[in-house]
Amino acid sequence: MTEQTLVGAAAGDDPGEGLRAVRALRDLADRLETLQVERARGLGWSWQEIADGLGVSRQAVHKKHGRRL
Template identity: 50%
Template structure:
């Protein structure tokens, strides 16, 4: 499962187990995208406050979730 149409078909399909698997796959994809963009934002100098505001969470929440991915001087 990779294309948007495949996800849509799976989520809208008859089989709820297939739909749940599609939802889980989307969740993993969203987590990966979020992490990549947080790393890029930090590499470009964005503060945890700015990142948290964009994500709609508190600074501490964003930092706790993503800080382990960030190393000094790079991603």
């Protein structure tokens, strides 16, 4: 890869690179959510409080994490 294309990739003008970044961000956000929800439950937070924090419904949080925790 030449220096020119490296710079282009970092700036996000290459769709492939940009999409890869989106995917990585989504994965990172999912992992952080898993860790935070787990910790909040451990500290005694209710599903409703966690849902409010995430800005989603209680049902959505419970569906996603309820079985695991």
